[in-house]
Amino acid sequence: MDSITSSSYAVHFNAVAYSMLNEHLENANYSKVFILVDENTHEYCLPKFMSNISVACEFEIIEIEAGEIHKNIETCSQVWEVLSELDADRKSLMINLGGGVITDLGGFVASTFKRGIDFINVPTTLLSMVDASVGGKTGVDLGPLKNQVGVINQPIMVLVVSNFLETLEERQLQSGFAEMLKHGLLKSMEYWEQLKNVTSYTDLDALIYESVVMKNEVVLQDPTEQSLRKILNYGHTLGHAIESYFLESDEHELLLHGEAIAIGMILEAFLSYKLTNLSEKELVDIKKEFSSRYKKVDFSSEDIKSILELLKFDKKNSHGNINFVLLTAIGETAIDVQVPHELFKESFEYYQE
C-alpha cells in the first residue's frame, strides 16, 4: 500500500511501515527509544512489534494501565516522571503502541516533555488506525470531560500495521468501525454503501486506507479546525457527552467510544432531518445501519438531562452556543448549526423508538 503523506509526516502501512521505521531509527541517532504500552499491548502487541525491529537501539518500555479512565493528567505525571528517571533527553524518541488512549496521552506527554520530543504513533486498534493516526490531536481527559487538556502536534511518522487487529475482540473492532461509517456519511454515498456491505471485520485493509486518506485530506486543508475539519465531529457532540456520562456513572455499563458516537450519529441524523433537510429516507437508512451493528441503550429522562448538561463543555462551543455539524445529505455537511434545546429530547425519543 502506498504511504500517505500528511503535513509534516507520513502514514506507512504494514511491511513498508517496519522498513521505514528501521530506516528512521538507523538514521536519527536517538539517545534512547521509549515505548509506551498498556498491559494489553504489552502482552499482545509488543512482541510482534519488537520482532520486526532490526536496529540496535536502547529501548525502554513504559507501561500504563489500560482504559479511558486512566487517560488523565495523573497518568501523564507518572510517565513524565519515569522519563526523567530513565534519563530521557531532548534527543529521545517515544513510540506510542496502543489504542487511542496510548496515542492521545503518549502524544501529549511527548509533546510537552522538555517542551517536546519526537514521537511515533503505532495504533493497534481499528479506532486509532482510522481516527487518531492522522490529525495531530493529542491530550487527556479532565474528570469526565473528554480531551479538555492537550495540544495539536504532529508525530514523526504513523505506522498502520493491520495484523495488530488480530489481537482485538469483535466488540473493539465494531467500535472502531463506527468511525469508518462516519467517514462514509461525510465523504460520499458510494463509500457509505461500501461500508454497509461489510459483514466481517477481518481484511479491512483497503477500507482502512480509504478512511485514512479521507481524514488526511480534511486535516491537511484545515489543520487547526477553523472550518472544514469540524465535519469530523459529526456524531461526536452528543456522542462525547454520552460517553462522558457513562464513564462517570456507576449504574451503567461502560460504553466504548464507537458505541457512544454510533448513538450520537443517529441523534444528530435526526437533528439533520429537522434542521438541515436530510431526507427521511436517508435518516431511516442511517438509523437502520447503526441499529443493526450496535446494541440499543436505554436512557431514562434523568440520564438524558445529565447528558445534555455535559454538552456545555464541548470544545466546539463558544459564547455559550453549542455548535453542531449536521448532514444535509449522506456525503454532505453543514457546520456551526445551532440546535434549539427542545429538539434534543425529541432526538432521544426517535433513537428509543
Add this chain to the structure above:
Amino acid sequence: MDSITSSSYAVHFNAVAYSMLNEHLENANYSKVFILVDENTHEYCLPKFMSNISVACEFEIIEIEAGEIHKNIETCSQVWEVLSELDADRKSLMINLGGGVITDLGGFVASTFKRGIDFINVPTTLLSMVDASVGGKTGVDLGPLKNQVGVINQPIMVLVVSNFLETLEERQLQSGFAEMLKHGLLKSMEYWEQLKNVTSYTDLDALIYESVVMKNEVVLQDPTEQSLRKILNYGHTLGHAIESYFLESDEHELLLHGEAIAIGMILEAFLSYKLTNLSEKELVDIKKEFSSRYKKVDFSSEDIKSILELLKFDKKNSHGNINFVLLTAIGETAIDVQVPHELFKESFEYYQE
C-alpha cells in the same frame, strides 16, 4: 517607547501597552477574559491593571499561590478545572498577570486548555519583563526539576508596564537584574558596562527595552533553540541545578532565580576561562560585578555533589553529555561545550575563594 515585534506578536510598553490591549479586547470578541494572578499580584497589581481597562468585558479572576514551589502540574490541574467550571471555551482569553511562575504556568495552561486558547502576558517582575516576556517558553517544574514539562507557544501580545516594579522589594529587582547582566555578557562589552553603572533599580525603562530587543533578536533567529538561542542559557546550566537543589533542601534558605544564576554565571565564567579562552581580566571583572550585587552562598562538598547530580536532568543534554554555553570574551559565546567533570569542583572553589 516603540513596540517590539516578535514572530507573531508584539511587545508593547507602558501607556501604549494599555491602549493596544483595550483595542484588542474591543475587536477580538472574546467570550470571557480570565486573569491569572497570585495573592501578591491580586493585591498589588490587579487594581492598577483593571483601572486601565476601558472595555466592557466579562472578567474572571483566578488566583493561585505565589512561589516557584507551586509551579507544578497540580496547580495546572486546579486552573484547568476552574476554567471548565467557569465555562471557558476556545474563544476565551487568559491574561497572565504576574512574575515568571504566572506567565510560564499560565502560558502552559492556556496553550493546552481545549488544545489552546489565546493568552496575553503581563509580566510584573523585572525578571519576567526581560526574560519571560519574549520567547514563547511555557511550562512547569516536575518535582525539583525546572521546566521539565511545557510547550513552546506564543502569546497574542506582551505588555511591559514598568510601574508594576514599584510593587516589588529590592531583592526581587536585584534578582531580575541578573538576567539583564547576562544580556550584557552575551551582547557586548558596551551593554555590560552600561549595566555595571546601574546603582539603583528605579527608572530602568531604557535598559529593560534594550534587554527585550536583545532577547527578541536571538529568539527570532532561532525560535526552537537549535543553535543561537542556546546562548541565553549562559549561567543557567549550573544556575538551574543550584536553584533546584535549594528549592528541595530544608537546610537552605530559598534562592531566587536571579541569585542562583548569578552564581551560575560566575561558575561558568570560570569554566570559560579554563576552556574557551575567556581572559583572566574579564573573569575577575565578572566575578567582582556579581559578588558586589549578590550575597555569597556557602556550599558544602555534600551540597556540590548533590547539585552536580541534578545536572543530568538539564534540558540541553543529549546522549548523556552535558552541553554548556561558555564565553570566549564578554559579548562573545561558544555553544555546546563539554566540560570535564573535575572542573566543576574547581569552579565552586573559585566561587568560594
